[in-house]
Amino acid sequence: MVSNKKSFTFGAMFKLLSILWNSFRMALQELRVNKLRTFLSLFGITIGIFCIIGVLSTVDSLQRKIKSDLNSFGSKVIYIDKWDYSDGNNGSYPWWKYVKRPSNKYSDAMFLKTRTTLASNVSYFLQASNVNVNYDDATLSGVNLYGVSEDYDRIQDFKIIEGRYISEAEFQRGTPSCVIGYTNAENLFGKAEKAVGKEITIKGKKLIITGLIEKQGTNFGPAGFDACIIVPYRFFVTLYDPKNVNQNLIIVQAKENITIPQLQDELRGNMRQLHRLSPYDQDNFALNDINKLIGDNVGSLIGGLNIAGWAIAGLSLLVGAFGVANIMFVTVRERTSQIGLKKAIGAKSKTILTEFLLESAFLCVLGGLIGLLLVWILALILSSVLPFPIVIATNIIILALSICIGLGILSGIIPASIAARMNPVVAIRTK
Numbered sequence: 087m088v089s090n091k092k093s094f095t096f097g098a099m100f101k102l103l104s105i106l107w108n109s110f111r112m113a114l115q116e117l118r119v120n121k122l123r124t125f126l127s128l129f130g131i132t133i134g135i136f137c138i139i140g141v142l143s144t145v146d147s148l149q150r151k152i153k154s155d156l157n158s159f160g161s162k163v164i165y166i167d168k169w170d171y172s173d174g175n176n177g178s179y180p181w182w183k184y185v186k187r188p189s190n191k192y193s194d195a196m197f198l199k200t201r202t203t204l205a206s207n208v209s210y211f212l213q214a215s216n217v218n219v220n221y222d223d224a225t226l227s228g229v230n231l232y233g234v235s236e237d238y239d240r241i242q243d244f245k246i247i248e249g250r251y252i253s254e255a256e257f258q259r260g261t262p263s264c265v266i267g268y269t270n271a272e273n274l275f276g277k278a279e280k281a282v283g284k285e286i287t288i289k290g291k292k293l294i295i296t297g298l299i300e301k302q303g304t305n306f307g308p309a310g311f312d313a314c315i316i317v318p319y320r321f322f323v324t325l326y327d328p329k330n331v332n333q334n335l336i337i338v339q340a341k342e343n344i345t346i347p348q349l350q351d352e353l354r355g356n357m358r359q360l361h362r363l364s365p366y367d368q369d370n371f372a373l374n375d376i377n378k379l380i381g382d383n384v385g386s387l388i389g390g391l392n393i394a395g396w397a398i399a400g401l402s403l404l405v406g407a408f409g410v411a412n413i414m415f416v417t418v419r420e421r422t423s424q425i426g427l428k429k430a431i432g433a434k435s436k437t438i439l440t441e442f443l444l445e446s447a448f449l450c451v452l453g454g455l456i457g458l459l460l461v462w463i464l465a466l467i468l469s470s471v472l473p474f475p476i477v478i479a480t481n482i483i484i485l486a487l488s489i490c491i492g493l494g495i496l497s498g499i500i501p502a503s504i505a506a507r508m509n510p511v512v513a514i515r516t517k
Contacts, residue, residue, distance in 0.1 A: 130406025131453030131490065132460070134399045139461040139486050141395025143478045144468075145388050151474035163241060163377070164349055166190060166198075166336040166357065170372040187370045188361065189329050192319060195235060195336045197360055204352050206341045207237035210319055213333035214326050219315065220287040221274045229270055230314040231288065233322020241339045244311045249282035249297035252318055260320025262293040268301035269312035286315075289325050293317065303473065346375050403489070406453065407497045414446050414501035425505050426514035439506035446498025447491045454490035458483065 165171075168187035195210035202208065212233040219226045232238075236257050246265060256263050264286075266274075271281035281295050299311045328334055340349040350373045357371050418425070425438060458478075465476035 128406065128409065128449060128453035128456070130402050130404075130409050131450050131493070132406070132457040134402035134406055135454040135457030135486050135490065136460050137395055137399035137402060138489065139458055139478060139482055140464065141391060141399070142482045142485070143461065143465065143476055145391055145395075146479055146482065147474055147476045149388065150477070162340040162344070162346060162349070163375075164338045164340075164346065164353060165374040165376055166338065166353065167334070167372050167374060168370070169374075171374045171376065190334050190336050191328070192235065194360055198336060198338060198353065198356055199237075201356050201359075202338065202349075202352055204341055204344045204349050205338045207240045207339040209238040209241055209337045210235040211238065211333065211335040211337050212319065212322055212326070212328055212331050214322075215332045217288060217315075219270070219274065221284065224274060226270060226274050228313065231322070231325075232314050232316045233319045233326075234316060235319045237339075238316070238337070241337055242311075244302070245300040246297040247300045248279055249295070251297050252316070256296075257318045257320070260318050260324070262291060262317075262321050263296045264293045264315050264317045265297035265299055266295050266316075267299050267310075267312045267314045270315060271295075271298055288315075291325065293321075346378070350375070403493060406450075407493050410446055410449055410453075410494060410497040411501065413449065414442060414498045415504075417445070418442065418501045418505045421505075422508065423514055425508050426510045426512070429508065429510035430514060435506040438508075439502045442502035442505050443495050443498050446502070447494030450490040450494030450497065451487060454486055458486065 168189065169184055190210070192210045195208055198205070199208040214231045214233075216227065217229040217231045219229050236254065239251055249265070251265060252261075252263055255261070266281050266286075268278050271278035274286070275281050275284065278298055278301075281298050284295050285292050286295065287293070293315075299314075299316075302310055302312050338349065338353060340346060353373055354369065357373075358367075358369065361370055363370065428438065429435075461478060465478060469475040
């Protein structure tokens with residue numbers, strides 16, 4: 087009993103493999119004999135799969151890059167500023183009222199640090215842009231100078247690869263020490279790793295470089311750390327007035343189990359108390375969730391790209407499906423006598439049906455593989471140009487091949503059904 091069951095299983099498996107091999111062989115024969123016809127028919131499939139894989143891979147790689155770059159803002163972080171980055175008032179709040187709002191102060195950050203129970207880290211942040219930095223006879227322009235308080239490195243995502251970060255004592259004393267971005271170090275010293283220990287000059291004041299920040303490359307986040315120099319806040323204010331800089335922020339990071347809305351609610355109460363606002367006064371500050379702001383904008387962009395990609399791909403696949411169906415109709419007509427002979431010597435209708443469906447699927451998969459090859463070549467080219475690499479994920483490849491197989495079966499179902507229902511006597515006599 088068990089032996090018969092095993093014999094039946096092996097027999098069925100052998101038969102299936104035989105059908106698969108025959109279908110694959112016939113598909114290759116069709117391609118070899120009618121190269122131009124097959125190529126033109128598969129071109130729509132190739133373009134459709136090219137669009138699907140190309141768009142999905144680009145969007146997926148873009149999302150990975152944006153997710154990575156958002157870490158440079160810090161995880162679960164609120165930026166307190168006089169400006170509302172999202173313009174939540176829909177343009178109804180006059181710009182001059184934003185200008186008249188009070189600027190943040192270091193004492194405000196310290197007040198929030200002691201009063202905000204839902205925050206893990208609070209840092210004061212000042213930025214001066216287009217700063218000139220001198221080293222010996224060389225001058226580097228366009229530098230972003232960041233003046234920060236103690237918790238900044240705990241909030242932001244950067245790594246010191248040479249030397250060390252600014253110490254607690256240097257923050258307290260306002261010592262003229264700094265850490266430098268990788269690009270700035272390369273431009274000033276030729277080799278970035280030579281930066282640590284060097285003395286640079288900003289607005290006539292000398293600073294010692296204590297650390298080098300790891301290279302980050304182009305990103306979609308803030309100005310980034312490659313082109314920056316970070317100094318203690320107390321030293322920064324000896325160079326620039328905090329009221330007249332490009333950015334004056336308080337950066338607050340939520341505790342691990344706290345949500346952004348919870349943190350915003352507590353910060354709003356503390357900021358209103360700090361600014362002595364009555365219950366009837368409007369907020370004269372903004373609590374900006376940059377991750378949400380960028381995420382929403384990027385989400386709409388990615389949604390539009392996906393729709394456009396699928397629309398182009400859908401049209402191409404539709405054209406390709408008609409092309410493959412046409413090939414299968416012609417193939418059935420050309421092999422009518424062969425089909426009749428097979429049925430005459432015992433081939434079942436479902437076997438004929440399966441062979442033609444598999445042949446149609448193989449043709450579509452072949453077109454899809456050509457599309458995949460084109461995307462791979464394009465990804466190599468774009469990765470050298472774009473600020474992020476294009477990666478073709480495994481799940482995207484599986485999706486594309488699944489579409490090819492499904493499309494092949496749908497394209498071949500009618501021709502295969504015609505072949506399966508043929509009368510063997512009539513088919514054999516057909517020339």
